[in-house]
Amino acid sequence: MLYRVIDSQELPALVEAFMEDYEVIAPVESGASYAFEKVTSFDEIKLDYPTTITSCKKYVLPPRETLFKFDALNNEVTDFTVKVTPRVIFGAHACDINALNSLDMVFEDSRYRDPYYEARRGATLIIGISCTPTESCFCHLMEADEARTGYDLFLQDIGGRYLVSIGSVTAANVLESACNPREATDEDRIAFRQATRKRQESFNEEIPDVQEIAMLMDAFHSDPFWDELGSRCLACTACSSVCPTCFCFDIADTLGPDGKTGRRERIWDACTSPQFAMVTGGHNFRDSNRNRVRHRMYHKLNGFLATHDRMLCTGCGRCVRACKAHISPIEVLKFFEEKGA
Ligand code: SF4
Ligand code: SF4
Numbered sequence: 001m002l003y004r005v006i007d008s009q010e011l012p013a014l015v016e017a018f019m020e021d022y023e024v025i026a027p028v029e030s031g032a033s034y035a036f037e038k039v040t041s042f043d044e045i046k047l048d049y050p051t052t053i054t055s056c057k058k059y060v061l062p063p064r065e066t067l068f069k070f071d072a073l074n075n076e077v078t079d080f081t082v083k084v085t086p087r088v089i090f091g092a093h094a095c096d097i098n099a100l101n102s103l104d105m106v107f108e109d110s111r112y113r114d115p116y117y118e119a120r121r122g123a124t125l126i127i128g129i130s131c132t133p134t135e136s137c138f139c140h141l142m143e144a145d146e147a148r149t150g151y152d153l154f155l156q157d158i159g160g161r162y163l164v165s166i167g168s169v170t171a172a173n174v175l176e177s178a179c180n181p182r183e184a185t186d187e188d189r190i191a192f193r194q195a196t197r198k199r200q201e202s203f204n205e206e207i208p209d210v211q212e213i214a215m216l217m218d219a220f221h222s223d224p225f226w227d228e229l230g231s232r233c234l235a236c237t238a239c240s241s242v243c244p245t246c247f248c249f250d251i252a253d254t255l256g257p258d259g260k261t262g263r264r265e266r267i268w269d270a271c272t273s274p275q276f277a278m279v280t281g282g283h284n285f286r287d288s289n290r291n292r293v294r295h296r297m298y299h300k301l302n303g304f305l306a307t308h309d310r311m312l313c314t315g316c317g318r319c320v321r322a323c324k325a326h327i328s329p330i331e332v333l334k335f336f337e338e339k340g341a
Contacts, residue, residue: 001165001166001167002165002166002172003163003164003165003166003184004163004164004166004175004181004182004183004184005158005161005162005163005164005181005182005183005184005185005188006161006162006164006175006179006180006181006182007160007161007162007180008157008160008161008162010178010179010180011042011047011155011162012042013178013179014174014175014178014179015039015042015045015090016042016178017174017177017178018088018090018125018127018174019040021086022086022087022088022125023038023085023086023087023088024038024039024040024087024088024090025037025038025039025056025059025087025088025089025090026039026044026045026047026089026090026091027045027046027047027049027052027091028044028045028046029046030052030053033052033053034046034049034050034051034052034053035052035053035054036052036054036055036056036058036059036089039090045090045091047091047129049091050131050132050134051093051131051134051137051316051317051318053242053318053322054241054242054244054318055096055099055242055243055244055316055318056089056092056096056100056244057099057100057103057244057245059087059089059120059124060100060103060117060120060121060124061103061107061117061120061247061268063267063268064265064266064267064268065116065265065266066080066263066264066265067080067116067251067263067264067265067266068080068263068264069261069262069263069264070253070261070262070263070264071260071261072255072260072261072262073260073261080263082115082116082119082120084119084120084122084123085123086123086124087123087124087125088124088125088126088127089124089125089126089127090127091127091128091129092126092127092128092129092151093128093129093130093131093316094128094130094131094139094144094145094146094147094154095137095139095142095144095145095244095314095315095316096244096314096316097126097128097147097150097151097154098139098142098144098147098150098314099144099244099245099314099316100121100126100150100244101147101149101150102245102304102308102310102312102314103117103245103247104121104150105308106247107121107247108121116266125152125168125170125171126150126151126152127151127152127153127154127155127171128147128151128153128154128155129154129155129157130154130155130156130157130195130199131199132199132202133145133199133202133203133204134317135204136204136317136320136321136328136330137203137204137315137316137317138203138204138207138315138317138329138330138333139314139315139316140200140203140315141207141209141315141333142311142313142314142315143310143311144314144315144316145199145200145315149167150167151165151167152166152167152168152170152171153165153166153167153168153171153172153175154167156192156195156196157195158188158191158192158195159191159195161188163184163188163189163191163192164181207330207333207334208333208334208337209333210333210336210337213301213302213332213333213336214301214302214305214306216336216339217297217298217301217302217332217336218302220336220339221294223339225335226290226291226293226294227290229289229290229293229294229327229331230288230289230290230291230292230293230294231289231290232325232326232327233272233289233290233292233293233325233327234324234325235272235273235274235289235292236272236324237270237272237273238319238322238323238324239270239272239296239319239322239323239327239328240268240269240270240271240272240296241268241270241322242318242319242321242322243316243318243319244314244316244318245300245312245313245314246268246270248268248269248270248271248276249266249267249268249269250266250267250268250269251264251265251266251267252264252265252267253265271286271292271295271296271299272289272292272293272296273292274292276292277292293327297329297332299312300312300313300329301313301329301332313329315329317330
């Protein structure tokens with residue numbers, strides 16, 4: 001990995017240089033919170049944001065997208081070409097970069113490559129930035145508090161300047177042309193170490209680290225704990241909507257007004273939705289809130305780990321804030337901490 005240092009005052013020039021060739025998406029104020037939105041000026045960007053309501057997932061996996069169009073009368077299909085906008089996502093936290101890395105594992109799996117996702121992801125540069133954990137962040141427990149891959153540049157704030165990790169030649173060239181990057185000194189490296197330690201010490205210590213969570217979930221698959229969670233779940237699907245790693249989708253065919261032509265769409269879906277597991281004939285193989293909430297937690301903390309060697313949760317804490325019933329991986333971790341004690 002190549003490292004350089006730039007001064008904080010150089011950031012506007014860096015963003016403006018990206019704006020010459022890319023649409024720039026960055027965290028901005030949105031009501032009482034923050035959101036990733038298109039920006040046209042550096043002044044709109046809030047780089048010291050705690051977190052955003054939703055992640056930048058929608059820029060690589062839109063909530064609704066057309067896969068192809070069809071003519072039902074003549075039995076013809078028109079391939080849909082993805083209209084890709086070259087983008088820079090500027091200011092993604094490490095957890096969200098790790099979430100994109102997990103989505104890559106799913107949608108860029110060589111066995112089932114997804115051309116729609118790949119086209120968008122391939123046209124997107126990721127510029128990460130260091131952060132300070134909020135009280136609902138637990139990315140360090142999910143090994144997602146540092147991004148080792150998946151970014152083009154990563155900016156670590158080391159006080160008045162940034163230690164920049166360079167992940168791609170394209171971004172390095174923009175950095176070189178817009179700023180005056182210099183070699184890191186010993187003083188910079190010490191400042192980096194101090195900033196990293198300070199962040200690590202900022203995590204909420206009340207969120208337990210349960211190393212054997214996956215095994216415990218298997219052992220307590222029928223525990224009344226899941227009934228209790230299910231009895232509280234409102235099936236609102238807010239948890240999946242805000243989650244940077246949830247990727248379930250539905251496929252729907254929509255006919256136009258002529259009743260002959262239409263389009264096939266991919267639409268975000270959620271495993272906490274009552275209809276999610278309903279199949280033809282009306283059978284629902286996950287027919288209770290208990291089963292649906294349990295399934296979601298299992299996929300996050302157990303199932304994905306078994307197949308991809310990592311949790312499908314980055315500990316971003318978004319669902320902790322979104323769930324009106326106070327159901328989240330943190331509650332699951334706390335329950336299993338007691339079980340394992
Ligand atoms: S777990 Fe919470 S956010 Fe998710 S569907 Fe149930 S009530 Fe809604
Ligand atoms: S399950 Fe919750 S904490 Fe984990 S990645 Fe999804 S929104 Fe973030």
